[in-house]
Amino acid sequence: MKKAQDLLQGDTSITQIAMDLNYTNPAKFAAAFRKCFHTSPSEWRRGVRG
Structure with a gap:
């Protein structure tokens, strides 16, 4: 999942x-x-980009 x-x-x-x-x-x-990060990929992406 790190690569993701x-x-x-x-x-x-x-x-x-x-x-x-x-x-x-x-x-x-x-x-x-x-399951791994307790957030969806799209939510994670939005958080990273701020």
Whole structure:
């Protein structure tokens, strides 16, 4: 999930990040991310960008 955090700092779509991390379903990636960080990928991205 560290790589996901790194990728979320860029402009790559969350769907593409999920695919890059070998998730076939972006919803499963989002669920795994939320389980790990207690926030969704999009919420995390907004927090990083402020």
